[in-house]
Amino acid sequence: xxxxxxxxxxxxxxxxxxxxxxxxxxxxxxxxxxxxxxxxxxxxxxxxxxxxxxxxxxxxxxxxxxxxxxxxxxxxxxxxxxxxxxxxxxxxxxxxxxxxxxxxxxxxxxxxxxxxxxxxxxxxxxxxxxxxxxxxxxxxxxxxxxxxxxxxxxxxxxxxxxxxxxxxxxxxxxxxxxxxxxxxxxxxxxxxxxxxxxxxxxxxxxxxxxxxxxxxxxxxxxxxxxxxxxxxxxxxxxxxxxxxxxxxxxxxxxxxxxxxxxxxxxxxxxxxxxxxxxxxxxxxxxxxxxxxxxxxxxxxxxxxxxxxxxxxxxxxxxxxxxxxxxxxxxxxxxxxxxxxxxxxxxxxxxxxxxxxxxxx
Amino acid sequence: xxxxxxxxxxxxxxxxxxxxxxxxxxxxxxxxxxxxxxxxxxxxxxxxxxxxxxxxxxxxxxxxxxxxxxxxxxxxxxxxxxxxxxxxxxxxxxxxxxxxxxxxxxxxxxxxxxxxxxxxxxxxxxxxxxxxxxxxxxxxxxxxxxxxxxxxxxxxxxxxxxxxxxxxxxxxxxxxxxxxxxxxxxxxxxxxxxxxxxxxxxxxxxxxxxxxxxxxxxxxxxxxxxxxxxxxxxxxxxxxxxxxxxxxxxxxxxxxxxxxxxxxxxxxxxxxxxxxxxxxxxxxxxxxxxxxxxxxxxxxxxxxxxxxxxxxxxxxxxxxxxxxxxxxxxxxxxxxxxxxxxxxxxxxxxxxxxxxxxxx
DNA sequence: CTGAAAGCGCTTACAG
DNA sequence: CTGAAAGCGCTTACAG
Numbered sequence: 001x002x003x004x005x006x007x008x009x010x011x012x013x014x015x016x017x018x019x020x021x022x023x024x025x026x027x028x029x030x031x032x033x034x035x036x037x038x039x040x041x042x043x044x045x046x047x048x049x050x051x052x053x054x055x056x057x058x059x060x061x062x063x064x065x066x067x068x069x070x071x072x073x074x075x076x077x078x079x080x081x082x083x084x085x086x087x088x089x090x091x092x093x094x095x096x097x098x099x100x101x102x103x104x105x106x107x108x109x110x111x112x113x114x115x116x117x118x119x120x121x122x123x124x125x126x127x128x129x130x131x132x133x134x135x136x137x138x139x140x141x142x143x144x145x146x147x148x149x150x151x152x153x154x155x156x157x158x159x160x161x162x163x164x165x166x167x168x169x170x171x172x173x174x175x176x177x178x179x180x181x182x183x184x185x186x187x188x189x190x191x192x193x194x195x196x197x198x199x200x201x202x203x204x205x206x207x208x209x210x211x212x213x214x215x216x217x218x219x220x221x222x223x224x225x226x227x228x229x230x231x232x233x234x235x236x237x238x239x240x241x242x243x244x245x246x247x248x249x250x251x252x253x254x255x256x257x258x259x260x261x262x263x264x265x266x267x268x269x270x271x272x273x274x275x276x277x278x279x280x281x282x283x284x285x286x287x288x289x290x291x292x293x294x295x296x297x298x299x300x301x302x303x304x305x306x307x308x309x310x311x312x313x314x315x316x317x318x319x320x321x322x323x324x325x326x327x328x329x330x331x332x333x334x335x336x337x338x339x340x341x342x343x344x345x346x347x348x349x350x351x352x353x354x355x356x357x358x359x360x
Numbered sequence: 361x362x363x364x365x366x367x368x369x370x371x372x373x374x375x376x377x378x379x380x381x382x383x384x385x386x387x388x389x390x391x392x393x394x395x396x397x398x399x400x401x402x403x404x405x406x407x408x409x410x411x412x413x414x415x416x417x418x419x420x421x422x423x424x425x426x427x428x429x430x431x432x433x434x435x436x437x438x439x440x441x442x443x444x445x446x447x448x449x450x451x452x453x454x455x456x457x458x459x460x461x462x463x464x465x466x467x468x469x470x471x472x473x474x475x476x477x478x479x480x481x482x483x484x485x486x487x488x489x490x491x492x493x494x495x496x497x498x499x500x501x502x503x504x505x506x507x508x509x510x511x512x513x514x515x516x517x518x519x520x521x522x523x524x525x526x527x528x529x530x531x532x533x534x535x536x537x538x539x540x541x542x543x544x545x546x547x548x549x550x551x552x553x554x555x556x557x558x559x560x561x562x563x564x565x566x567x568x569x570x571x572x573x574x575x576x577x578x579x580x581x582x583x584x585x586x587x588x589x590x591x592x593x594x595x596x597x598x599x600x601x602x603x604x605x606x607x608x609x610x611x612x613x614x615x616x617x618x619x620x621x622x623x624x625x626x627x628x629x630x631x632x633x634x635x636x637x638x639x640x641x642x643x644x645x646x647x648x649x650x651x652x653x654x655x656x657x658x659x660x661x662x663x664x665x666x667x668x669x670x671x672x673x674x675x676x677x678x679x680x681x682x683x684x685x686x687x688x689x690x691x692x693x694x695x696x697x698x699x700x701x702x703x704x705x706x707x708x709x710x711x712x713x714x715x716x717x718x719x720x
Numbered sequence: 721c722t723g724a725a726a727g728c729g730c731t732t733a734c735a736g
Numbered sequence: 737c738t739g740a741a742a743g744c745g746c747t748t749a750c751a752g
Contacts, residue, residue: 010514012745023723028747035748036721053510058482059422060745063728068419070462079448084439091438091465100479102430103463105451119460122418150413154370272662302632304664372729383739388731395732396737420729423744 011052020048031056062124066155070100071322072125074116076108076132081297082267082314086131086161089318097326099126108132110140117147127157127325131318133209134163145170152332161321164208165335174335175321179209182310182340183216184223186292187264189308189342191224194351195262195290198226199250201234201243201274202266210235210266213294217264232260243273251281258289261351268293268300268309275303275347286349296343305346313338371412380408391416422484426515430460431682432485434476436468436492441657442627442674446491446521449678457686459486468492470500477507487517487685491678493569494523505530512692521681524568525695534695535681539569542670542700543576544583546652547624549668549702551584554711555622555650558586559610561594561603561634562626570595570626573654577624592620603633611641618649621711628653628660628669635663635707646709656703665706673698 017024022041029035030045048054062068071094075083087103094101102125104116113130120128128151134140145166148158152171160166165174190198200217203210214233221228234246243265251258263278265271271293275285283289285305293300293309300307316338324330377384382401389395390405408414422428431454435443447463454461462485464476473490480488488511494500505526508518512531520526525534550558560577563570574593581588594606603625611618623638625631631653635645643649645665653660653669660667676698684690 010510014745024746025723025725025748026721029722032747038721041721053506055478055481057423057484057745059419059428059484060728061482061747062419063417063423063730064745064747066728066747077448078438078451079441079444081439084444087463088437088439088465091463095465095476100483101463103447103451103461105448105455116455118415121415122421123460124417124419146413150370299659299662302659303662374729384730385732385739385741386737389738392731398737401737417729420744421731423746424729424731426731426744 010057011054013054013056015052016045016048016054019052020044066124068124068126069098070102070123070125071127071129071325072102072104072120072123073129073131073318073322074104074106074113074120075130077105078103080269081299082295082312083131085297085314086318086321089315089320090129090131090161090322091318092315093319093322097322099322099326110135110137114143121147121150124154125156127159127322129159129161129318129321129325130163131161131321132163133207135204135206136208136211137206141166144172148172157325157330159321159325161317162209165333168333171332173321173324173330173333175317175324175338176335177312177317177338177340179212179340180216180219182294182312182342183213183264184220185216185340185342186294186308186310187217187220188224189344190262190264190290190292190348191220191226193262193290193348196226196351197229197232197260198262198264199232199234199247199260200264200266201246202238202270203235204237205235213266238266238270240269240271240273240276243270244277245273247274247277248280251277251283256281258283260289262290262348263292265291265293267295268297268307271307271309271347272299272303275307286347290348290351292342292348300343301345303347308345308347309343311341311343313340370417371414373414373416375412376405376408376414379412380404426484428484428486429458430462430483430485431487431489431685432462432464432480432483433489433491433678433682434464434466434473434480435490437465438463440629441659442655442672443491445657445674446678446681449675449680450489450491450521450682451678452675453679453682457682459682459686470495470497474503481507481510484514485516487519487682489519489521489678489681489685490523491521491681492523493567495564495566496568496571497566501526504532508532517685517690519681519685521677522569525693528693531692533681533684533690533693535677535684535698536695537672537677537698537700539572539700540576540579542654542672542702543573543624544580545576545700545702546654546668546670547577547580548584549704550622550624550650550652550708551580551586553622553650553708556586556711557589557592557620558622558624559592559594559607559620560624560626561606562598562630563595564597565595573626598626598630600629600631600633600636603630604637605633607634607637608640611637611643616641618643620649622650622708623652625651625653627655628657628667631667631669631707632659632663635667646707650708650711652702652708660703661705663707668705668708669703670700671703672700 106112148170158172218228296309296311466472508530518532578588656669656671
């Protein structure tokens with residue numbers, strides 16, 4: 001099929017140079033386009049490239065130019081809508097800027113995160129984006145800070161996305177969203193509807209994202225003169241199974257009569273489980289109990305009732321993280337905070353409506 | 361902080377060799393562990409590596425060893441549950457085998473798929489996995505086949521995942537699932553419940569996945585002696601918006617009285633839209649109309665009613681694709697087909713139940 | 721505008 | 737078991 005015959009060996013820049021009757025340097029310059037070359041050379045090189053179906057070897061290029069043209073993104077998984085959306089945003093922006101995207105998943109495990117980072121270090125990615133909250137431990141900080149430094153030393157960037165910074169000394173960029181405020185807004189909304197006992201369900205103590213949402217819950221309660229009863233804090237895990245189990249148990253303990261009028265779920269997945277527990281206990285949402293979630297994943301709008309939740313700019317988070325990581329002008333340790341907003345749907349109603357019903 | 365001082369430069373294998381008092385060859389061998397080395401050398405090298413916080417340069421390694429240690433996966437997007445799950449499976453298997461994962465998204469656009477492949481070619485990935493159906497055109501085939509050949513020439517593999525092969529000459533592996541059979545099973549299930557007019561909604565003509573499902577629908581109808589009325593084929597697009605729009609329109613045209621008793625949706629997302637259209641038209645599922653989806657994405661179980669659908673081993677698809685791509689023993693042009701099965705939930709009922717209701 | 725040559729940081733026959 | 741050296745395929749000062 002091919003006239004050249006020698007199809008068994010991937011053509012190199014030398015083959016192109018030979019066929020185009022120019023030096024390898026000229027081939028390199030034409031292809032990079034970063035240096036003046038004559039029109040004649042350009043034409044001959046392009047033809048040779050096409051004839052040979054030549055593609056440059058990215059590793060050789062990276063080795064000699066000291067730039068890898070890749071962006072790395074590390075996250076817990078890629079199946080959860082939140083992470084998937086952030087990954088998509090990051091991937092889009094990377095592609096837009098002609099970069100390739102390396103991806104590593106950790107299952108939310110700190111040790112695996114570190115191991116992944118180590119593997120990624122070898123790749124010399126231009127920027128490494130770490131996505132999502134983490135368990136706030138000194139060890140983790142201690143491991144990450146020097147990594148930020150060593151990346152910076154070779155001109156790479158560490159971007160912490162949807163997670164807090166490493167402190168003033170570590171050269172890490174932060175791209176996050178106003179997590180605490182989103183929680184504040186959500187709980188304030190419930191309080192403005194007359195709810196006073198707002199159960200917070202889901203999340204893990206010490207996990208950054210979780211702690212911030214608890215803080216928002218607490219602040220909202222305080223601002224409205226309501227009591228931040230620790231008994232209303234149902235922390236432990238993530239996921240709909242947790243929300244389902246803990247709410248079911250609590251309902252069972254109080255004889256089916258809830259000791260709360262509203263639930264602020266850690267996220268939409270937890271809300272899903274809460275909704276199910278409530279339904280199975282014969283409680284109607286929002287008539288008997290109001291529920292609000294967090295994230296506004298696609299699912300939220302399709303639930304019955306459609307879920308009132310906090311919208312997080314997930315794709316934008318990923319896009320911005322890569323943009324900042326690749327921007328030569330970005331301040332060495334800057335931080336950008338994206339906004340969140342409450343999406344009002346059908347899962348919240350005035351608290352008053354239940355009491356009369358219960359008295360009947 | 362460091363005693364060496366010269367922290368501004370990433371340490372190389374020479375630095376390690378120098379500090380460990382051995383040759384670079386020995387360092388390389390100790391690190392690779394693929395060649396006998398003395399315990400003393402090993403200890404000294406390991407210490408030097410730790411002292412310097414050395415990590416090998418993956419590009420240099422790839423260049424001289426001709427192996428990149430990376431796997432590439434290209435898909436339409438990473439936010440759709442189907443693709444996300446396949447990507448997760450691929451990523452897991454890649455990590456398990458110590459490979460890094462490059463990811464490229466195309467938005468389902470053939471031109472972008474080719475462009476991505478081109479970029480990926482430069483990387484010399486060990487295996488390139490192309491995920492998902494595509495529009496069956498001669499041009500696409502013509503572009504892909506030589507790519508498979510050129511990959512094979514340098515010892516890489518092309519794996520087509522959830523899409524048909526390129527024909528007997530192209531050295532491409534196929535990892536897919538029995539798509540047509542899944543459709544056959546779904547529609548047979550409806551037929552066995554007495555349905556005769558089964559509307560197929562969603563999918564695009566010429567799109568491989570879609571064509572296969574239509575074929576399964578047709579075969580099931582034939583096997584049960586029912587008529588494959590072309591008027592029951594509602595093809596055009598993917599997504600819940602399409603399902604919603606087309607079913608709403610059809611219902612409006614027939615005065616709200618459906619001219620079908622069941623819907624076989626292209627996938628769970630289309631089913632979502634169909635469910636909404638039915639609900640808004642005052643039709644109950646499954647009492648008035650039965651619905652079955654495809655894929656069994658997490659959402660399906662949470663719908664009301666919970667959706668009967670065809671389960672596709674999504675993560676397993678990704679895992680197997682990478683495993684095959686990395687398996688030296690895999691036959692040069694083999695193909696593996698994973699099974700699907702019907703998941704029975706609450707969206708299907710006997711067709712008979714509606715007629716009496718309609719006669720009242 | 722172009723070429724010759726050094727060098728990027730590894731791996732791997734080849735000797736010993 | 738170990739070292740010296742060639743070589744992987746590019747890029748980029750350095751000369752011209």
